[in-house]
Amino acid sequence: MAALSICTSVNAEALTNSAFETLGAADVVIVGEQHDNPIHHANQAAIARAIYPSAVVFEMLTAEQAEAGQAAGSSTIAELDAALEWSARGEWPSFHMYYPIFAAAPQARIYGAAVPRDQVRAAIADGAASQFESAAKYGLDMALTTGEQSAREAMQAAAHCNMLPTDTVSGMVEAQRLRDASFAKVTLQALKETGGPVLVITGNGHARTDWGIPTYLRRVAPDAASISVGQLVTGEISPPYDRWIMTRFFDAGKGDPCEVFSSN
Template identity: 50%
Template sequence: MKALLALLLTALPALAGPIAPADLAAAVQGADVVVLGEVHDNPAHHAHQAQAVAALRPAALVFEMLTPDQAARVTPEVRTDAVALEAALGWVAAGWPDFAMYHPIFLAAPGAVVHGAALPRDQVRQAVRDGAAAVFGADAAAYGLDRALPPEDLAARIALQDAAHCGKLPAALLPGMVEAQRLRDAALARAVVQAMAKTGGPVAVITGTGHARRDQGVPAALALAAPGLRVLAVGQLEADPGPDAPFDLWIVSPAPPRGDPCAAL
């Protein structure tokens, strides 16, 4: 009976599929970890994240955009002041979109401990060359980084990387880009595990929608490293992903006006 109850408690959510933003507040209840995806420059996605965070009331926030050092600069003195916090984080120099979209997320959980999962660029470049396991450290096996990807899975991930980079990367570089993505997923999952140990949860993760995928993103890494956690994966997209989207729940919002993202590449 206890085993059945545990299984039921980890079965989040009861229904999977598209969700209206207004239903997010109810959907996040009962989760230990809510992975909230985004398209980085979409203001609607950040508004939905702030809404979900306010409803969850997490003990910790994990940001893809912040290093641990940057996260430590989120003090009560600067947290409520968007200008001061943006300056303290060195946000503009890091190259992320307008901080005004992200600041409401910090305000939505004023007491949450902020954790950063961003990695130094030299470590990411090393993962491209040598593989994620070589960079991650002693816990690589716990997060599945010591395992070679099955050929079909690797091919699918290579195709995703090729599309994400507008088909402009040399084919020989794409497997390394997959390793860099695996490293980032594992780093985010490790930050969640650390946040859970420190605070007891719940934890909200603010990250790109690719990292929110259940089949290969942060939820997949957590399933290996911390299988007892109840994880809810929420993808945010700008087009209908179809019925087999790799998320528990997903929201589709219109794309904001933007130039050709491939032009810069």
């Protein structure tokens, strides 16, 4: 594993484009995003070019989709889109925003870390540990501290426009724990199989150093050097990352996201 002094949230700092290549000293580079912000995907592609990863792990892909994408090789955007069934599934923003990441690292092996929906639903009902084979190893069998539980429930409620039933919010936290642990597990698989560096493409929430993917990497593979990069919009208060990129706000033109809740 690479030897690296990792920053914590105490001495985290902004990251400029000219410093992207310095991230390549880590075994794992986790780069967050706001999913519908093309500026964030352009930065992810630039980081991919800078660090020359041996593997790229996508939150957005299942293992089966990743295998299909790998088989497609260096395809055109239309061919890779079809192989991944990205547009056909309609689960994520336009593939035109994500394709540059694939194109920037044609040498990299593609990994999919998405958790099946039935497992996510089961985690909401029965807890993350019930859906994870190595629950004790990853700490999913342990309750969160009262402070963290409360903070995470508040964030889940806000993310869903405070429209979730009260008894569902704690389950959403469990679903998030399941996904973060699963993303970390696939990341470590990619690191073992390719030697790294491994680039992880995921939402900003999963990239958090206090309770996202990095916490599980530290727990299960403490010798693996990782750096987490958050991408924030101007004026946003930075949650914990090792590095962050401040970008301008991008209006996706979708209007008020809470309307979907209020109209139901």
